Amino acid sequence: SFVHKKCRNTEVPYLLSDLYRFPVPDEFVKWSKKMDNYAPKEYTDPKNLGKPWMDPEVSSISKWNSIDGKINRKSYVSLYAFDEHLRPINPMGRTGICGRGILGRWGPNHAADPIVTRKNPETSALEFVAIQRKDNGEWAIPGGMVDAGENVSETLKREFSEEAMSGVNVDAKDLKKLWENGRELYRGYVDDPRNTDNAWMETVVVNFHDSENILKNIKLQAGDDAIALRWIELDSDVPLYASHRHFIDLLKNNLHFV
Template sequence: MDATWYAPVDHPGVTVPEDWRHWSVIWPEYAPVEITPPELRPLALAQHVPDWAEGHATPEQVRDWDQRRAAALVSFELDERGWPLHPHGRTGRTGRNLGQWGENQAADPIVIAGTGDQRSVLLITRDDIGVEAIPGGMVDPGETAPTTLVRELREEAGIDLADHRPVILGRQIVADWRNTDHAWVASTSALYRLPERVTVTAGDDAADAGWFPFGSLHQLESAVTAAGRTLYAAHRPLLLRALEYLGH
C-alpha cells in the first residue's frame, strides 16, 4: 500500500476561507486532503497506466510545462517545486483524479431548441454522478475543442451537429467535482441553436438524455426537480451564460 493516506475521491476537502484562497497568502498549516483514486497512485501507475491518464505519479515528472501553459485555456503558474497551481487558488484537496496534472481541457455543447415559451435545452443524466448536465467531456489528445463538441453530442445524445457552427460562449475553469490544487478542468462552452427539438438517445457516459424547458434557470431547475432529478451545480454558470447571450 502507498504510505500516503488518501480520502475518498468525493471528499469535499478542508475548508478554505475566502481570504486564504489565493496562493500569495502564506498559510503554513494548510493541509489539503489527498483524493487520488487507487488507479492513479504511484504503486498502481508503476504497474499499469490507464488509457485515459498520463503515467506521471507527481508533477515533477512532467517535462512539458512550457507547452502545457502555452496551450492552456486559463493561464496558471507553477510553485517552487514545479507543481501547477489551480488558477482560482486553494481547493482544500490535493492529488489527481483527472487524466493529467494541471489543466484538463473539456468541451461543453449547450444545445437549445425553439424560441420564446417553447425554448428548451438538451441535458443528459451523467452515469458517474447521476445528475442532469450539459453533454460534453474531455478533449482527447490531438483533438480540438470543436471536434470534441461534435463527438460528445454524437456519443452522449445521439445527434450529429457537425454541419452547425456554434457560438463560443467562453473558456473558463469549471467547478468540477474532481478538481484539486494541482489538477483541474477548464472548458470551452459553445451554444448550438436548433429551430425545434430533435430526437435524442442516451449513449456513452449518459444514463438518459432529454429536453427541459429553458425560459430561465429557475424554470429549468424546477423542471429538473419535478422529474426527481438534480441539476449539476458546476454547469449552472455555463447555462446562465447561455441565457445571457439569448437575452433571457
C-alpha cells in the same frame, strides 16, 4: 469576484474515495492568503494509474504551460506556477486536496461543452439538451474531455453524439446544419467537484441552436456515462453540475439570435 466552491465541498467524500477535503474558508481560497494550518491530503485514484489517458509522473513532463505533442497543457486562465514537488498549482486557489484526484492530467484537463438549444414547438420556451451524469446523478450539459490530438470542434460533436445520441455518427445524420453556427460562450476554468490543488477542469462552451428543428427527426438518447436525457428550459432552476448553471446564464444573456 469568482471563488470556486464545488471543489471545496467537505460534506461528501471526494468522488469514488473515502477521503474528505481539508476545509478552506472563502477568504483563504487564494494562495496569496497565508493559511498556516493548511494540510490537504494527497490523492490520486489508484484504479486510473497506467490508463492511456493518464499523465506520467510530473518529473517526466517538461512542456508545461504549452502544447506538449498532442496534449494541450496551456491554461485558458493564466500561466500556472508549481509547488515544491514541481506539480502545477490550481490558478483559482486551494481546494482542500492535492494530487490528481480522479482526473487524468496534472494541471488543466481540457473539456468541451455543447449547449444544444431549441424553441419548444408547443410551449415556445427555449430549452437545452441535458443529461444526467452517472458519477453523481446531477443534470449537466453533455460535455466531455478533449482526446489527445483532437480539435475542440470535434470534441463538441463527438461528446454530444456519445452522451445524447448514443453514438450516432453526427455528420452522417444530416446534422451538418446544426453544427454550422456554433456560438462560443465561454473558455476557461470549471468549478468541477473533481478539481484538486494540482489538477483542474477547463472547458470551451459552444451553443448550437437548432433553428430549423432538425432534431425533431432524430432520436435523442442517453449514452456512455449519461443515464438519462431530457430537454430543460433555460429558465428552469434545476440544479446543474459544476459551473453549468453559469454557462446557461451566459447563454441567457446572449439570446439575440432567437
